[in-house]
Amino acid sequence: MAKIDLARRAEIGLERRARTRARILNAGEALLAERPAPAITVDAVAEAAGIAKGTFYYHFQNVDELATAVGAKLSESFNELLATARLQIRDPIERLSFAFAGFLKKAASDHDWARLVVQNSQSAAEFKLGVRANIKADIADAISNRRVSVRDADLAVDIVIGVWLQVTRGILERHAGPELISQALDAVLRALGVRRHRQSR
């Protein structure tokens, strides 16, 4: 019974720990959506999360570590979408299109998420690199298959990311409707010089 007690207790502790950590993460997410990392304070996070400041330090070293964790969580949300695409879609252009449209749709339906993405695109190097690597892989594939006229893969990635981020900002600032998403996608594909092939969208 003592065994059970201890195991149970540890289990509860872990649960509790995870729950508290999640609350901090959510609070951090909300604040990081408003302003960049250097401008948020541990006090603010603790208050938003409804915990004591000491508790924050039990879970994170400092605000930067929280920002990193939030960035990682954000990366996951991207990877979910990308994983789907990777499994189901073979054609790199279609895959890119799927992801591009998917990200914008998500931004349109979840403004908090969109704000977070925009803020993190500025700082949070790791997050940026992850997304970029994914897009670049598809584009490099497309380039080597002569599916696009653009030569420079990095330039192509910049075009895709640049339009994506700016349209995301447009969604937030001008409440641009979702009907613009397909137009934006078409524009990006034109920019890349996509050759019609088996283009299904």
Add this chain to the structure above:
Amino acid sequence: MAKIDLARRAEIGLERRARTRARILNAGEALLAERPAPAITVDAVAEAAGIAKGTFYYHFQNVDELATAVGAKLSESFNELLATARLQIRDPIERLSFAFAGFLKKAASDHDWARLVVQNSQSAAEFKLGVRANIKADIADAISNRRVSVRDADLAVDIVIGVWLQVTRGILERHAGPELISQALDAVLRALGVRRHRQSR
């Protein structure tokens, strides 16, 4: 005689004031190029400008006011380029192309300026609006003249600005060479669906 005295005094005062103010502005520019406004301190600005903190507060209310002033100065650097284009080029597409390429060239040749632009594109609402308004005017013109296939002016502006900013980032981060500028421009024009007309570039 009193007239001359007063005028002279004011003149000297203005000169001195202007000189100190310029030093602060330059220091602020340099710091704002590194990190966003909320993360720079008055102490850092004062030290970089070689003045006392009290002197800073004699010229600006606080760091935000400095950031605004830097933004205004930045706007001017844009307006210079745009004023040239406005006077010499009639065709909206050519004008847009001229400005787009011009901004990227400037970024390539002056990385400090480029960094400042990228940082300010995030904050500094006024600066953004000024640039945006200029671009939108040309695009609206092009749309009404059926020179582009894109319908939504705001989306078109987002495309131009998005690619521009991201390529500027590329110049800074990957030291992208100036040879990419014309490729980027071509891509943007394709994205807008520009119809060949008397397109000379």
Add this chain to the structure above:
Amino acid sequence: MAKIDLARRAEIGLERRARTRARILNAGEALLAERPAPAITVDAVAEAAGIAKGTFYYHFQNVDELATAVGAKLSESFNELLATARLQIRDPIERLSFAFAGFLKKAASDHDWARLVVQNSQSAAEFKLGVRANIKADIADAISNRRVSVRDADLAVDIVIGVWLQVTRGILERHAGPELISQALDAVLRALGVRRHRQSR
């Protein structure tokens, strides 16, 4: 068990908090006895209380709040004396006399307290109003009972308070002895035009 824990924790917290708060209050009292509120600094209070500045701000928003708290504590010291009078003495004139003499006796025996009273009589509106209201109630009573010849209650209060404060200053500045207290009281009663009745003092 959890209940006990929480209660105990809160209790200890409260104890510690109260102790530190009391130290700050005492330090503030001592400083406010020397000079008016706008002239005392948080640094001085913190040093006098033997705490860090941060701790001060954990307990008070700023010096004004401390001054208010000191005023409240001072009010209590008055109310203690007045409460005794209210319970034991029926006659308004006697009650007033008791309080008047009591305040002066206290001033004579505790110069720090007296200094604090004199300083606070200038600022600290709330403190003043509390004392004034008490005195006025007794005087209004006396007026309606035709126990005094003075008609205007506010004027009567001014007379009582004015003499009281000034004699208190005299105690501090000229080290006026306690033998003057009864003389001062007699003078005030004459000023009010008190009619002998069952006047026992």
Add this chain to the structure above:
Amino acid sequence: MAKIDLARRAEIGLERRARTRARILNAGEALLAERPAPAITVDAVAEAAGIAKGTFYYHFQNVDELATAVGAKLSESFNELLATARLQIRDPIERLSFAFAGFLKKAASDHDWARLVVQNSQSAAEFKLGVRANIKADIADAISNRRVSVRDADLAVDIVIGVWLQVTRGILERHAGPELISQALDAVLRALGVRRHRQSR
């Protein structure tokens, strides 16, 4: 002619100096009427006087010196009234009465002056001593002539000054009307135990 020029110039200089000094004094008066000396700044005085801060330091060493000068000016305003009384009135009680009523009348008709008096009564030792000395002289006279029943001159002075100051506060805070002045005077005379003699009021 050169002589005349120089003399004239010096004359003008003196005039100008006096005028500027007066402007500073007036501004200081206005500010010192609002809050005690430690809380007013040279910057505020300079702005209120419409002069540069450097000019302030040409006329005064610091704020305390200004406060002293304002106090001196205030003393003069008292002495004017007292000088009249001294010349025209022989009887010490009548003289005291004249001054007491005169001060209150002035307070009622010039609230700025009254505010200044109340503020300075707290600080400004010199000002207080001057007034006190005057009153005490009359009272000592009255005591030695057996015109009052009070024995202790200092206590008597405290009574007079205490009531006077508090009634002045009443005039400011409750806009007490001038009709209370004679009542206040009567009360003070009763407090002192004045024996009817040739009492004219």
Add this chain to the structure above:
DNA sequence: ACCAGCGGGACATCCCGTTGCT
């Protein structure tokens, strides 16, 4: 005699990271 501008420093405020407790 007056002024604009400036250097220096006192002070208020905020916030970080730690401690001791349960």
Add this chain to the structure above:
DNA sequence: AGCAACGGGATGTCCCGCTGGT
């Protein structure tokens, strides 16, 4: 695991008094 309270220090802000000019 979580909390209240605290110490320490970075930073913003204000203001004093000086300087060099006319």
